[in-house]
Amino acid sequence: MNKPILLFCLFWAMTIFNSSAKDGYKLWLDYSPIKDASKASELNNLLNGVYFFGENPTYEVIRNELKQAGDGMLNMQPTFVSERLEAANLLLGSREQMSQLLGLDTQTEILKLGEDGYWRGPLEFEGKHYYAIIGNRPVGILYGVYDWLKSIQSNTFNKGTQHSDSPKIKIRMLNHWDNLDRTVERGYAGFSIWDWHKLPGYIDPRYIEYARANASIGINAVSLTNVNANARILTTDFMKKAKVLADLFRPYGIKVYLTARFSAPMEIGGLETADPLDPEVIAFWKKKTDEMYSFIPDFGGYLVKANSEGQPGPHxxxxxxxxxxxxxxxxxxxxxxxxxxxxxxxxxEIDEDRHKQANSEFEPLDGKFRENVIIQVKNGAIDFQPREPFHPLFGAVKETNLGMEFQITQEYLGQATQLVFLAPMWEEVLRSRTFRPTPNSTVAGIIDGSDSKQNLTLMAGVSNIGTDRNWTGHLFGQANWFAFGRQAWNPYLSSKEIAEEWIKLTFGQNQEILSTIEEIMLESHEAAVNYMTPLGLHHIMGRSHHYGPGPWVEGGRADWTSLYYHKADEEGIGFDRTSTGSSALSQYASQIAARWSDPNQIPEKLLLWFHHLPWDFKLRSGRSLWDEIALHYDKGVKTARKMKSDWESLESQIDPERFVHVDQLLAIQVQEAEWWRNACLLYFQTFSKRPFPQEIEQPEGDLDYYKSLSFPTAPGIRPQW
Structure with a gap:
């Protein structure tokens, strides 16, 4: 019996006989026992005397969380005191409720933290020392409790120090691309967790676990349905179903949003038009919206995809x-x-570089949107590619609320078979300088309002969650869900900080495990870019399913083909977006356009995104473009292999069930990295007519074979609308 099968059998046997076997279901909220006796004693003391100032549904959520933490970490249940303050050790309440216990400086500090912020630290009152967690409203206290519990899990809690925090972005949202039939567009972790058929009568316990996970990382909004929308979600029957979820999520500080199909007035309203200026259409939406709020008083609002990829809209x-x-x-x-x-x-139907179209549509409308409108902009102008330059709209719009849309589900980054930590990609985008409205403006500063001065701020992420037992298909997909929440809370956090936090919460405090997994995670995105789309190549994946390489894809809509983007020929490769090509660079600030227009000055990671260059063009290494493309592909494969060998070095230190799960998927990732490298290099060689560099592992296989592969059962394919 080979090693993977043997390990899998061991895992299966342990799962059957050990109800506490780790399978990823508890995410980063797996409150493992505290081994340090002094730390355990300290926590035990705090939980033996928890005092709440007042009653609130969110306080009930906190009570339940403390019970789970006490049971997991200490095998004990907290003691809650409600009458005698002197019997308490841990105080939980709002600023107003606890004002008699606080000094003026602390009150002022908490007031500045806003609705969702919190303060935690030591207090002294009438000669007794307490530990307190305080917020301006109950959800702030909840966030403070989760932060406190994470500090205990990661062994960073210090009872004598103060800590305060508040989110930099107001709306921190998960966008579910879930359909009403429970299929998930670009979903790689099973079916939708929303069981619309059984709602409103049956409440799946998983809904509460979902709310806990989101609240623990600060996510406060969820759009339940696919942006390729179904108007039925706006019918009365579905409002009743959505109400159940909204009621469940409310104590966790999460608001429900729904996707609105622009043609709903015709499809469910019986009108002959959906013209936004038609009085009957206006009346339909007002009545429908009033009805929605009668069921969900704190309904967040609508998310709309219009006039794109066949979706109806005002055009x-x-x-x-x-x-x-x-x-x-x-x-x-x-x-x-x-x-x-x-x-x-x-x-x-528009004869224009796809990179330019969104900017061309929205920049002329700047300042014409209502104050309660947010334009949700993808991180790049094409479509969640493994690497994209930041979207030019982030530097072009001055008087309109802009929000960020990231993709957590790995549509173009290996789906659920590859370990690709996305925080470095998001960090790269967020820290990009836009030069507008000020020379030091960044994308993060635009979306959090510090540079743009907008008051309504948003970061949204396309969910990677499904019915798989571990929620995300790949265990390390959990790290991307976690990272999105942390970066939505604070877009200035580093990938390294986030990785360290997630690893400690998921795998514990062992330093070898921490350093090894951290290295795997932090090198994984660049590795994927190298073996998929190095040096600015993009959109060269398989058609429709977007699984695996397809640089040869042609036919049908030009902007859905690979040839449209890489433009490889015997002269060279790349998309010319300078003034001699599509002029997409003119949509960026002049400082960016001037530098990136020069192939010798542009960051080489974006080279072929903006330039069509000859195969023998010399890069800064002194090597030709062809050789560098080949070297990058080969480096990506070698890094994937190293990731697998590094993971295998931890076999004796990680529980068998999670070790086997990740080890098998890393083996697939190595195979897929080799597939990408071989297929792409063999294809591009038909144009370059050049030999592969001697220092790389020579690509194997037959190009016709790679081109013949098909994947009709690949998960997450978009339904035919």
């Missing part, structure tokens, strides 16, 4: 995006609801 009626968005925003405004309008718009 059908000669109206622009502002007119379409404002009509819906006006229906939401009396309820203080938010309209989120996606900027992902492009059409093959």
């Amino acid at each position: 059908e009626y000669g109206r622009n995006h502002a007119e379409g968005a404002n009509m819906l925003a006006d229906a939401l405004a009396p309820h203080r609801g938010i309209l989120i309008w996606r900027a992902f718009v492009y059409s093959h």
Whole structure:
């Protein structure tokens, strides 16, 4: 019996006979026993006397969390005291409730933290010392409790020090691309967790676990349904179902949003038009929205995809995006609801570089959107590629609320078979300088309002969650869910900080485990870029399923083919977006356009995104472009192999069930990295007519074989609308 099968059998046997076997279901909230006796005693003392100032549904959530933490870490249940303050050790309450216990400086500090912020630290009152967690409202206290518990899990808690924090972005949202039939577009972890058929009568316990996980990392909004929307979600029957979820999530500080299909007035309203300026259409949306708030008083609002990839929108009626968005925003405004309008718009009927289309649509409309409208912009202008330059809209729009849209699910990054930690990619985008509105402005500063001065801020992430037992298919997909929440809370956190935090919460304190896994995670994204799309190549994956390489894809819509993007020929490779090509660079600030227009000055990681260059073009290494492409592909494969060998070095220190799970997937990742390298290099060699560099492992296989592969059962394929 070979090693992987043997280990799998061992894992299966342990799962059967050990109900506490680790399978990833508890995510980063697996409150493992505390081994340090002094730390255990300290926590035991605090939990033996927990005092709440007042009653609130969120306080019940906190009680339950403390019970789970006490049971897991100490095998004990907390003692809650409600009458005698002197019997308490841990105080939980709002700033107002605890004002008689606080000094003026602390009150002022907490007040500055806003609705979701918290303060925690030591207090002295009438000669007794307490530890307190305080917020301006109950959800702030909840966030403080989760932060405190994480500090205990990661062995960083110090009872004598103060700590305060608050989110830099107001709306921190998961976008579920879940369909009403429970399929998930670009979902690689099973079916949708929303069982619409059984709602509202049956409440899956998983909904509460989902809410706990999100609240623990600061996510406070969720769009339940696919942006390729189904109007039925806005019917009364589905409002009743959505209400159940909204009621469950409310104590965790999470608001529910729904996707609105622009043609809903015709599909469920019986109207002959969906023209946003038609009085009957306006009345339909007002009535429908009022009905929604009658079921969900704190309904967050609508998320809309319009006039892109076949979705209906205002263009059908000669109206622009502002007119379409404002009509819906006006229906939401009396309820203080938010309209989120996606900027992902492009059409093959427009003879224009797809990179330019969203900017061309929205920049002229700057300042024409209502105050309760947010334009949700993907991190790059094409479509969640392994690496993209930041979207030019982040530097072009001055008077409109802009939000960020990242993709947590790995549509173009190996789906659920590859370990690719996405925080470094997001960090790269967030720290990019836009040079507008100020020379030091960054993308993070635009979306958190510090540079843009916008008051309504948003970071959204396309969910990677499904019904798989471990939620995300790949165990390390959990790290991307976690990282998104942490970066939405604070877009200035580093990838290294986030990786360390997740590893400690997931695998414990062992230094060898921490350093090894951290290295694997932090090198994984660059490795994937290297073996998939190095030096600015993009959109060269398989058609429809987006699984694996497909640089030869052609036919049909040009902007859905690979040839449209890499433009390889005997002269060279790459997309010319300078003034001699599509001029997409002109949409960026002049400082960026001037530097990136020069192939010798542009960061080489973006070289072929903006330039079509000859195969013998010399890079800074002194090597030719062809040789560097080959070297990058080969380096990606070698890094993937190193990731697997590094993981295998931890076999004796990680529980068998999680070790085997990741080890098998890393073996697949190595195979897929080799597949990408071989297929792409053999294909591009048909144009370059050059030999592969001697220092690389020579690509194997037959190009025709790679081109013949098909994947009709690949998960997450978009349904036919």
